[in-house]
Amino acid sequence: MKAFQYVRSTTAKSAIEAVVKDPSAMFLAGGTNLVDLMKRGVTEPDKLIDISRLPYNKIEKEGSGVRIGAMALNSQVADDKLIQEKWPLLSLALNAGASAQLRNKATVGGNMLQRTRCGYFYDTAMDCNKREPGSGCGAKEGYNRMHAIFGTSEHCIAVHPSDMCIALVALDATVRVQGPKGERTIPFADFHRLPGDHPEKDNTLEKGELITAVTIPDSPYTKNVHYLKVRDRSSYAFALVSVAAALELDGKTIKSARLAMGGVAHKPWRLLEAEKSLVGQSVSEAAFQKAAEVAMTGAKGYEYNAFKLKLAPNSIVEALKIAAGLTA
Amino acid sequence: MKNKDEMIGGRMSRVDAVLKVTGGATYFAEYEVPNLVYGVLVPSTITKGRIKNIDTKKAENAPGVLAVLTHLNAPKVPAYEAKEASKTSSGRGPGLMAFHNADVHFNGQPIALVVADTFERATYAASLVKADYQEEKHQTELKANLAKGNVPSTNKSLQDYQRGEKDAYKTAPVNLEEEYVLPTEVHNPMELHGILAQWDGPDRITVYAKTQGVKMTQQVIADTFKLPKENVQVHSQFVGGAFGMSLRVWPHEIATILAAKKVNRPVKLVITRNEMFTIAGYRPHTHQKVGIGATKEGKILGISHWAHVQNSNYEEFTEATVAMTKFMYQIPNVNTTYRVVPLDICSPVPMRGPGEATGAFALESAIDELSYALNMDPIELRLLNYPEKDPERDLPWSSNYVRDAYQMGADKIGWSSRSNTPKSKMEDGMWVGYGMATGTFGAHRRPATARACMNGDGTLLVQSAASDIGPGTGTAIVQIAAEVMGIPAAKIRFDLGESNLPDAPIQGGSATVASVGSAVHDACLELRQKLVELSGNALKNAKVETLVYEDGKISSPKDRSASISYAEVLKRNNLPKLEVTKESKLEEEQQKKFAMYSFSVHFVKVHVHPATGVVKVKHAVALADAGTIVNRKTASSQMMGGAVGGIGMALTEEAIIDHRFGRYVNNNFADYHVPVNADVPDIDVLFVDKKDPYTNPMGSKGLGEIAIIGMAPAIANAVYNATGKRVRELPITPDKLI
Numbered sequence A: 001m002k003a004f005q006y007v008r009s010t011t012a013k014s015a016i017e018a019v020v021k022d023p024s025a026m027f028l029a030g031g032t033n034l035v036d037l038m039k040r041g042v043t044e045p046d047k048l049i050d051i052s053r054l055p056y057n058k059i060e061k062e063g064s065g066v067r068i069g070a071m072a073l074n075s076q077v078a079d080d081k082l083i084q085e086k087w088p089l090l091s092l093a094l095n096a097g098a099s100a101q102l103r104n105k106a107t108v109g110g111n112m113l114q115r116t117r118c119g120y121f122y123d124t125a126m127d128c129n130k131r132e133p134g135s136g137c138g139a140k141e142g143y144n145r146m147h148a149i150f151g152t153s154e155h156c157i158a159v160h161p162s163d164m165c166i167a168l169v170a171l172d173a174t175v176r177v178q179g180p181k182g183e184r185t186i187p188f189a190d191f192h193r194l195p196g197d198h199p200e201k202d203n204t205l206e207k208g209e210l211i212t213a214v215t216i217p218d219s220p221y222t223k224n225v226h227y228l229k230v231r232d233r234s235s236y237a238f239a240l241v242s243v244a245a246a247l248e249l250d251g252k253t254i255k256s257a258r259l260a261m262g263g264v265a266h267k268p269w270r271l272l273e274a275e276k277s278l279v280g281q282s283v284s285e286a287a288f289q290k291a292a293e294v295a296m297t298g299a300k301g302y303e304y305n306a307f308k309l310k311l312a313p314n315s316i317v318e319a320l321k322i323a324a325g326l327t328a
Numbered sequence B: 001m002k003n004k005d006e007m008i009g010g011r012m013s014r015v016d017a018v019l020k021v022t023g024g025a026t027y028f029a030e031y032e033v034p035n036l037v038y039g040v041l042v043p044s045t046i047t048k049g050r051i052k053n054i055d056t057k058k059a060e061n062a063p064g065v066l067a068v069l070t071h072l073n074a075p076k077v078p079a080y081e082a083k084e085a086s087k088t089s090s091g092r093g094p095g096l097m098a099f100h101n102a103d104v105h106f107n108g109q110p111i112a113l114v115v116a117d118t119f120e121r122a123t124y125a126a127s128l129v130k131a132d133y134q135e136e137k138h139q140t141e142l143k144a145n146l147a148k149g150n151v152p153s154t155n156k157s158l159q160d161y162q163r164g165e166k167d168a169y170k171t172a173p174v175n176l177e178e179e180y181v182l183p184t185e186v187h188n189p190m191e192l193h194g195i196l197a198q199w200d201g202p203d204r205i206t207v208y209a210k211t212q213g214v215k216m217t218q219q220v221i222a223d224t225f226k227l228p229k230e231n232v233q234v235h236s237q238f239v240g241g242a243f244g245m246s247l248r249v250w251p252h253e254i255a256t257i258l259a260a261k262k263v264n265r266p267v268k269l270v271i272t273r274n275e276m277f278t279i280a281g282y283r284p285h286t287h288q289k290v291g292i293g294a295t296k297e298g299k300i301l302g303i304s305h306w307a308h309v310q311n312s313n314y315e316e317f318t319e320a321t322v323a324m325t326k327f328m329y330q331i332p333n334v335n336t337t338y339r340v341v342p343l344d345i346c347s348p349v350p351m352r353g354p355g356e357a358t359g360a361f362a363l364e365s366a367i368d369e370l371s372y373a374l375n376m377d378p379i380e381l382r383l384l385n386y387p388e389k390d391p392e393r394d395l396p397w398s399s400n401y402v403r404d405a406y407q408m409g410a411d412k413i414g415w416s417s418r419s420n421t422p423k424s425k426m427e428d429g430m431w432v433g434y435g436m437a438t439g440t441f442g443a444h445r446r447p448a449t450a451r452a453c454m455n456g457d458g459t460l461l462v463q464s465a466a467s468d469i470g471p472g473t474g475t476a477i478v479q480i481a482a483e484v485m486g487i488p489a490a491k492i493r494f495d496l497g498e499s500n501l502p503d504a505p506i507q508g509g510s511a512t513v514a515s516v517g518s519a520v521h522d523a524c525l526e527l528r529q530k531l532v533e534l535s536g537n538a539l540k541n542a543k544v545e546t547l548v549y550e551d552g553k554i555s556s557p558k559d560r561s562a563s564i565s566y567a568e569v570l571k572r573n574n575l576p577k578l579e580v581t582k583e584s585k586l587e588e589e590q591q592k593k594f595a596m597y598s599f600s601v602h603f604v605k606v607h608v609h610p611a612t613g614v615v616k617v618k619h620a621v622a623l624a625d626a627g628t629i630v631n632r633k634t635a636s637s638q639m640m641g642g643a644v645g646g647i648g649m650a651l652t653e654e655a656i657i658d659h660r661f662g663r664y665v666n667n668n669f670a671d672y673h674v675p676v677n678a679d680v681p682d683i684d685v686l687f688v689d690k691k692d693p694y695t696n697p698m699g700s701k702g703l704g705e706i707a708i709i710g711m712a713p714a715i716a717n718a719v720y721n722a723t724g725k726r727v728r729e730l731p732i733t734p735d736k737l738i
């Protein structure tokens, strides 16, 4: 890999300044994604600003919600008592991701900003609009088994690979950011973007902006939740399709629902219409089938991923059944 | 007292276990050599054509770089100059000549080797080498090129075969014809491939290699550089897995030796995980068709088996894909066809269970399909067509206990709870299926030589240039020596992995214990004999046949006071040590008299998720009919490892090429899925454990290959039993079942 400078920053301010100043400087958190990309020559920063020791690794109550520091480790969040009690969906999603070793190193901020696993993106000898805007999309007519069925553009059909983010978008989280122009908050659903004409942009973060925390509001989804991840092997594999499902039940009646999917789009894919279709229904396979049908509106498959058009609705129904306690 | 675990049949722990778990075992890449520099390869980015121009300037000027080797400046290779490359050591030499000309034969082929003072600097400089190519149209897709298949010219046993009537299955009352596809699989041992090479003078080379045969590597390098064999030293004491990939010398090894010459310093090359897919072999993608027909009662009348096998365009690779079909069942009419399809990719190389593992997927799936067509239990069908003799060569089996294995496996897995109707059983919301399959591999034995040396202190040194890529060879050898000599294992040392030791064959084809073990057995026997002869009157003329060898002593069985220790024998004779070197091999006559094969049977129980198509192997039973089991512990591990490999073959592993570019798209460990712990169920390993009277003095038969052969079809068969879906193209990923 290309030689680079390594700087360990002690304050958010100095870290942000360092990145703003130097066009090819980047933040380094756990390094589990960035260093891989550097080894493959996909990303070639001249300078790494290590933010992993900044004091943003706490998980704390904030009102009736919770604030999770951006440098909190994936395993730390997954194992946190408060999270497990109040937002178990997040814990389930985190534990479905990567491997124990990676989760011990990966941070919340880094997880959100991990890049797609599209094989063409990773191979610098191939065309990829995300890596090199304008070069073409190798996957569209290539091997696209892992790729998106929602929200694609002619320029990119990649998926966002995170599991954690699927739970966070379902739970209406908010992202807290500090940047050269001060602080701002971004609703989680608006944090990642669709590829459109600019597949090189995964999200709405500006250069030099540092994620400091993610907050989740109070939630009634403490019991009837499930994160279903369908993958090619039992662990340490990215999702073919994943579903975060959460139900608020009043007896057999669904008071409210949260649904989001992973492995299907360039961003965590929230299923608002499907959620609506569930409200007021009583728990039943038929109601879940209906929701799955609604969820699939607008889906489009490619040569190798057309199976997701069936796997996705099946998985939605299955996740809801498990969340509702209809199946084990 | 003999410690039973240290004898043949015991459960002794690995002799190198402590070294391995404490980091004391030194692998090729870990050798500390003064002045060492590092090599990194530059891969081609086209699939076929010629290098028009290669710009190495930037790389040469990068910090720390000592040289950039290409076809333009590489030192000449004597064998290449003499156009003898293909002759180097019977096909185990690199078929592709490293940096010899501008031709590109496959995507990822090394076109340059950058040498720098650190690995990181070499890696960066390698990214600066840019080439212009004259590109030609390439072909990498097997399916589109089946018509180009050739009859192999290098392997007689793979010519078209016919016994009885051709395609007789077609006229049988019950018949079927199906296609079975195996994707490219990659060995992917944990240890990356590579070599550390150093010139000790203008005509002397030392290498630290990752090889399955130090003598093989020595011979290839000697042939390639036209040096006397003794001038090439190969060290390879520990190998971190290989599965067949190190059964030959690869072009990048020769390239590293050239680089060491160029910079006149030792050079180490460790290839990347990505390169493990592109330049170091694989199990070839194979299209097969099987036609099989039987009477309504289940007597198989005819079988036809066709195989088309992925190959490179610069040499021929063959493996025994259609072999098992000729003898596994008693079938009067058999024909097989094997074709190699040259494509613009790197050459394949044997991978665990070469040929048979691929062939067994087709054959054992077809047998299973036939059993459903007949509405018959698949074990019953196999028993009904069991061959009392080898039907291919009309020879008696040296031993064949496959029927015992069927019974043992059926009992263990709970075969009686299987339903013969597919998709008829559910458990915890999952479809439940049971499946089984048979595997076989030749019980080979090759000539080998061993030296056994009794030292003055009563310790025994055993030596042979064998490899131990992980199965526990060294441990089994120590047990064989312990058994013959009656010496505790702690007093025995076995040296291996050095080219200056007595001749041993490559570690391939499950033949090491049979070959090297026999040599050690015979050498020890002779050494023991000599010690008896030198024992003077200590044994009070006890009959030689009755003597007892225990605790480092020779004793008379009647009168235990009539005994003498080996050390004492040497002392009395004023000998510092006593040494025997002996070659051992199976007489050709014997080989012609018997059909010698190992057999395996795999049983599995699977769960299949009805909504997501996810398959979970819930329980597996792996059985081996492999003669005497020398070490039950390491043999169990072998069988388990093979079963895990079979899970990968059946459910997860597939190396994928984008044929538009001829490039792999998943050549890494995140996207090429080998099974993880969570994919592996309880695996029960059972041994028939009956001595084969003819194979070798221990009565053992090979185990490494059969451990995987048959596991994949057993799983595919179980998946059919669970779901009613017959997947004929591996791996069985969830998308194929929903």
Ligand SMILES: Cc1cc2nc3c(=O)[nH]c(=O)nc-3n(C[C@H](O)[C@H](O)[C@H](O)COP(=O)(O)OP(=O)(O)OC[C@H]3O[C@@H](n4cnc5c(N)ncnc54)[C@H](O)[C@@H]3O)c2cc1C
Pocket (backbone or CB within 6 Å): A026, A027, A028, A029, A030, A031, A032, A033, A034, A035, A036, A051, A070, A071, A096, A097, A098, A099, A102, A105, A106, A107, A108, A109, A110, A111, A112, A113, A114, A161, A162, A163, A164, A209, A210, A211, A212, A236, A237, A238, A239, B669, B670
């Ligand atoms: C083999 C493998 C399998 C995996 N499987 C899964 C899986 O199944 N599911 C899953 O969800 N993930 C998976 N992962 C991805 C893993 O979750 C991510 O690599 C990890 O979360 C990244 O976190 P990190 O802290 O290491 O980020 P880094 O690699 O340090 O950084 C990633 C990016 O985020 C930026 N960044 C980091 N923190 C901040 C911040 N606070 N503010 C602004 N920018 C920041 C960095 O500049 C960089 O661009 C897998 C990874 C590997 C290697």
Ligand code: SF4
Pocket (backbone or CB within 6 Å): A116, A118, A119, A120, A121, A127, A128, A129, A130, A131, A136, A137, A138, A139, A140, A155, A156, A157, A158, A199
């Ligand atoms: S899908 Fe996106 S990431 Fe993949 S090749 Fe196309 S542009 Fe690149």
